[in-house]
Amino acid sequence: MRRQIIEPLLEIEKLSTHFETADGLVKAVDDVTLRVEPGKTLCIVGESGCGKSVTARSILRLVDPPGRIVAGRINFRSREAEEAVDLAALDPRGPELRRIRGKEIGMVFQxxxxxxxxxxxxxxxxxxxxxxxxxxxxxxxxxxxxxxxxxxxxxxxxxxxxxxxxxxxxxxxxxxxxxxALACRPQLLIADEPTTALDVTTQAQILRLLRKLQEERGMAILFITHDLGVVAELADRVAVMYLGNVVEECDVDSLFHDPRHPYTRALLRSVPRIERRARRRLPTIRGQVPHPQQRPSGCPYRTRCDHVVLGECDVDNPDLVSDGEREVRCVHYPTADSIRAGHELEHEEVAADAG
Incomplete structure (x- = not known):
């Protein structure tokens, strides 16, 4: 059953934010498409250096030089405008964006x-x-x-x-x-890893507070985190980012119970579980996120992927493909039908993990 189509409060279309440094070009955010629905929570998850915070700062035009938005739209449905406003087209220091920033979009920093x-x-x-x-x-x-x-x-x-x-x-x-951030009753709250520096008990209190305030005020939340436990507790939908790209976007239940992209599956396998056998090493993702100035050719995840296809993954970075419910950027899912059907490697991984 397809989810009801709701007019998004925030719609990011093919956003790219780059940093032109003396050492070369850094594509911190590259061709990102996301949407946040009214009253819902979208979590952006991924390892450090994947572009999560730059995506958030791009929305409010808070990216410091030499960073700048080079492509894309950031459509926001302001209470004071009949049509969506493209935040990417506004002057970062202009009065129109200053009215939106802090009043209609609040931000909690890390x-x-x-x-x-x-x-x-x-x-x-x-x-x-x-x-x-x-x-x-x-x-x-x-x-x-x-x-x-x-x-x-x-x-x-x-x-x-x-x-x-x-x-x-x-x-x-x-x-x-x-x-x-919430003093002016914004429609959207952007929270950039707000619980990272806090102890576990305080983290839980802050998450409960955010859920309570969201229910009372009906605001949408864009929550950035690397903690999948937080995602499970807070999210309606989840976007997984890797090296500036959204590699998978879906509802929270599908992410945990029926993931598609190899990176998403690797992240989930690395989460500690109570039912794991004793003295069994926790699975990890081999290697590390490449430096943005040493971005691999083709798919940026291919250097760490266990399912790389030589001659394809190292040549082109696939487009983001949608089946109407989820979006995936992977050579193993070239069509909507392949996304719905899943991939046989998923079943092999689940069986191995269960054993």
Whole structure:
């Protein structure tokens, strides 16, 4: 049964963000196509260096020079516009993008200690966001800021509002960042590995908080992570990235129970499982992600793939093929029918893993 077609809140079409350095061209994001539906969560997963964070920063035009968007569209359905706005075509410093950034699209960064100003209190930074986008007076903005801090679970917000970032724990800093990102009730929240620097207990608290706020406010979330446990808990759909490419995109159940791309299957095999036999080595992906300036010819994953086809994988990087439910970029899945049918190698891997 095909999923209902819903008008996307955010639709990225063939986005490419490159860095022209003295040592050569870095294709950090290359021909990426994604969509985020209203009220849903899309997780982008992959190893470090695969282009996840640059994709997120490209949406809000926060890529620092020498990086720049060289191709593609980023269509966002703003509340204030009748038609979708192409964020890639806007001036990064212009008023139109500044109205969207922070008001309709919020962002939670990976390390709040770096993202938050150390010389301004949490309250000063939160009040500035509210006054800029909501045109509130000082007193009203402060009252609203206290309410936002209380809403993300910060105890004694009347006192904590005057604290500096270095006076808060890691979990409290991240909650303050979330309050700042959501203060203006955005339609979309971009969260760039917001739990990576936190302990396991605090990670679970932050994830529960995000789910709670999403249910209350009906916002969409674009969540970037390398943790498949987080994906299983939070995602509606998942995009797997490798060296700047989306190699597979599907719903979360299909990703874990019926994956297609060799890289997706390798990631899943490397996740520790309780039912694995004792004293059995955990499967790993051989090698490492190539340096972006040493990108292999053809499929970028071929140097680590156990199912490489010589004469094909080393010649061309396949196009992203869709069957209406999932998209896969692999020589083993050249058509929609082949994606639906799956590949016999999948069954061999599952049987070997079970043994």
């Amino acid at each position: 390390e709040p200690m770096v993202a938050l100003s150390p010389v301004h209190t949490i309250g000063q930074q939160l009040v500035e966001v509210l006054r800029l986008h909501e045109q509130l007076g000082k007193k009203e903005a402060r009252e609203r800021a206290i309410a936002e801090l209380r809403g993300v679970g910060i105890p004694n917000p009347e006192q904590r509002i005057d604290a500096y970032s270095f006076q808060l724990s890691g979990g409290m800093r991240q909650r303050a960042m979330i309050a700042m």
